[in-house]
């Protein structure tokens with residue numbers, strides 16, 4: 001725990017976004033995580049993303065479960081709404097909150113323990129329902145908060161701090177999401193904000209559930225030699241399968257964006273529901289980020305070679321989200337008059353009559 | 357970019373902006389912390405070690421440290437009131453007589469003459485007396501202190517304050533000879549092992565316009581102030597014009613108000629941005645009702661039948677850079693007295709030109725910038741006598757440097773031989789997230805000095821206008837200091853590139869980036885490093901990616917959070933302790949080859 005709160009002193013050249021806010025206005029309280037935890041870097045990336053997108057803080061809902069990762073919503077956007085749920089239940093709570101108020105911007109922050117063990121069922125169903133939210137898994141291969149036991153994402157052979165090797169096969173959240181029909185699947189690394197921030201931006205424009213698996217080293221329990229989730233291992237094995245730029249609606253496409261061979265290929269831009277565009281550059285030959293089968297086999301092949309492919313890996317804007325699927329009202333339930341939401345006992349009796 | 361050499365003491369010294377800017381390199385942050393702890397005597401003595409006159413300077417210093425102060429580069433833009441805090445230390449100290457250096461009874465056999473008893477000569481004596489030198493000081497006036505006594509008015513610098521600090525030096529056993537103007541250097545030079553010329557720049561500049569010598573109501577500012585100090589003058593006419601807008605002009609206009617002047621105008625040739633007076637002196641004069649007129653060039657004195665009527669001025673219009681002017685018209689301003697405050701000249705009529713002391717084409721002695729020695733070995737110059745009028749703190753620094761040379765000269769060492777600056781780096785970590793200094797940022801704004809009200813201050817000439825900080829103001833002001841001497845020190849081999857330091861830094865000082873040249877890197881940082889006066893600290897290539905850790909020193913608030921959030925102590929907070937050599941410095945702490953870590 002730092003000795004002081006972050007000084008209010010600011011850099012004199014600090015810029016303001018469209019709302020007149022500086023990046024410092026998107027900070028939360030001081031982190032209580034271990035010094036050097038990857039999760040703090042992801043927090044910084046989220047802060048930067050919201051600031052760059054000029055998201056109004058009061059429109060954000062920060063959701064989480066239990067774990068070091070799940071503590072982090074406290075450390076960004078103090079002015080946002082938030083719900084710190086029971087272990088693994090975050091996706092269920094978001095589903096409910098989103099059903100009631102579809103106008104808020106949902107960011108769920110979870111851990112590999114929270115999402116892939118106790119919360120696996122909830123995660124699966126949120127994906128299946130395509131609940132509109134950004135779902136960040138801060139993946140460190142251990143239960144950090146409970147002192148470093150292997151989690152379900154630990155690779156076979158990865159060593160614990162005491163030297164013991166994991167022998168159970170891992171659940172890979174990216175493969176899992178692809179197989180469950182997820183519509184936005186990405187992987188990144190806490191130490192690479194240049195990649196993570198554009199992915200987060202694109203995720204907030206996605207009309208359904210955007211899952212981002214972020215390798216985030218646990219500096220205290222899983223940053224040693226023999227771990228496959230350490231800073232060094234991640235740097236040595238990170239393979240940027242795709243590189244993408246996020247172009248918000250109605251803004252010029254910047255000239256420097258280009259593919260490996262120097263020109264933008266039409267096939268690699270995806271227009272999002274809100275009019276923004278994700279531009280892929282430097283895609284491997286034959287890679288189509290909208291073809292689930294191809295992405296699946298590409299990742300399998302790369303991971304088989306011990307690489308950790310990162311980037312915005314799969315994107316499908318055509319699938320309806322939970323509200324379209326269920327034909328719900330267009331606006332938040334809070335904006336619907338009470339009489340309409342709750343027509344009274346007489347109406348209820350009438351309805352019940354129909355079932356008799 | 358080449359890795360920064362932090363073993364060069366200048367690197368970290370420069371980060372302590374105030375100390376770097378101070379001519380005598382006073383350890384400002386350390387004395388401010390002492391004040392914060394109520395250790396006023398310690399704070400006073402630490403000041404005295406470098407600037408010799410803390411109580412005098414705490415009121416009058418030109419304070420080059422303040423425009424340099426890091427705090428002034430933050431949003432609010434106001435530096436720490438370094439000078440005011442110096443006065444706090446002086447006002448609250450205990451008796452220091454026991455803490456002054458012991459003076460050997462047995463002398464070392466070397467006799468030094470100091471000409472003039474101003475701050476430069478006094479500093480030479482202060483430094484040489486403890487080493488056993490015999491110092492004979494010749495002073496034209498009947499009292500010591502130089503311009504500090506004769507020209508700085510007592511409403512800015514009370515006589516008691518001056519007497520005490522000057523007395524501390526003279527009481528070391530200086531052989532002071534009052535009312536002894538040196539009329540010939542030749543007559544003196546063979547009686548001494550070395551001579552220090554600290555005679556100042558004693559001649560006020562004249563303004564040779566029509567009418568100048570037809571009346572006795574036109575005064576040279578510095579002479580007039582001296583007459584007040586020695587109580588030869590105690591009145592002035594109601595309407596006074598002051599020509600010039602430097603600090604002497606400010607003292608003249610404010611003194612006029614206390615001598616019976618009612619309508620005081622300070623006449624400036626150029627626009628306000630080009631005034632020479634310090635902003636606080638201008639502010640204080642205007643608070644007292646002095647009017648400052650810009651763009652007026654003196655044309656002639658109007659004297660009728662031997663009586664001064666006033667002055668004619670040309671009103672000017674300047675171009676954008678105030679380089680070229682055009683005359684709009686001519687106006688007349690009535691005056692009972694005119695005071696000329698347009699500068700000072702040096703004059704050495706008492707130095708024979710065949711002594712081997714070279715004079716340049718402006719009739720100034722040629723003085724070595726490092727040794728303060730003239731072209732005749734054993735004769736040294738300092739203070740305003742060396743290169744023209746400066747200020748007290750520079751006079752003190754000249755005195756320190758000249759004392760080193762005099763010592764070398766007397767001990768048969770080349771005067772050019774100087775000890776290097778020494779540096780120690782002292783760990784400040786007391787535990788996890790625990791530091792030996794108060795690292796929190798205090799948002800207080802600069803505390804305003806309270807003044808005696810506008811009625812009471814004029815009752816007597818010597819009512820000190822500035823009251824000094826209250827205990828509450830002091831408590832707030834000390835916390836504004838950012839402890840710039842607690843340095844961020846980086847050890848590249850420990851860094852795992854987790855970004856924690858970069859994410860936590862409140863003022864975006866830190867970046868990990870691909871190598872490049874400095875200009876390129878300055879544009880690729882977390883925040884652009886536009887202030888090229890401030891260093892960019894570059895590390896060795898980092899172990900994992902070979903990128904560099906970069907720190908823009910510009911607005912670091914020394915909060916220590918980078919070091920707190922670093923899991924490997926690659927960043928650490930170490931206090932820089934400089935040893936600035938003086939003549940008494942016996943052995944020098946060597947520069948640390950490696951920064952020390954806890």
Ligand SMILES: Cc1cc2nc3c(=O)[nH]c(=O)nc-3n(C[C@H](O)[C@H](O)[C@H](O)COP(=O)(O)OP(=O)(O)OC[C@H]3O[C@@H](n4cnc5c(N)ncnc54)[C@H](O)[C@@H]3O)c2cc1C
Pocket residue numbers: 416417418471472473474475476477494495496497501502503504507508536537538539554555556557558578581603604607706738739740741745746747748749751
């Ligand atoms: C009006 C005015 C206000 C000022 N206010 C400030 C201020 O607020 N802060 C600041 O820092 N500086 C101020 N200064 C400048 C500062 O006072 C001088 O820079 C400083 O005093 C110079 O010190 P010095 O040792 O060179 O000589 P001086 O202080 O000039 O002393 C020289 C001494 O030598 C004596 N002397 C000269 N010739 C001979 C001789 N032939 N034989 C014997 N004795 C001789 C003189 O009588 C004098 O006492 C001010 C100057 C003026 C004119």
Ligand SMILES: Cc1ncc(C[n+]2csc(CCOP(=O)(O)OP(=O)(O)O)c2C)c(N)n1
Pocket residue numbers: 066067068069070087110111112113114115118138140142143144145146151
């Ligand atoms: C119902 C329940 N079961 C178990 C726990 C104990 N527990 C707390 S956090 C945690 C795992 C956290 O792991 P992860 O989500 O990966 O977070 P990390 O700390 O690694 O970021 C567990 C098992 C709990 N809090 N509640």
Ligand code: SF4
Pocket residue numbers: 032033034036037038039068069140144145217218219220221
């Ligand atoms: S235990 Fe691990 S995951 Fe938890 S805060 Fe510390 S480093 Fe981060």
Ligand code: SF4
Pocket residue numbers: 372373374375384385424425426427435436438836837838839840841
């Ligand atoms: S903040 Fe303090 S240490 Fe830093 S320059 Fe100002 S007075 Fe000096």
Ligand code: SF4
Pocket residue numbers: 844860861862863864865866907911912913914915916917918919
């Ligand atoms: S001490 Fe460190 S964290 Fe604090 S301002 Fe300076 S560089 Fe930034």
Ligand code: SF4
Pocket residue numbers: 036850851852853854855856857858918921922923924925926927
């Ligand atoms: S916090 Fe320490 S280890 Fe992490 S990047 Fe900064 S210096 Fe390197």
Ligand SMILES: [Mg+2]
Pocket residue numbers: 067111112113138139140141142143144151
């Ligand atoms: Mg975990």
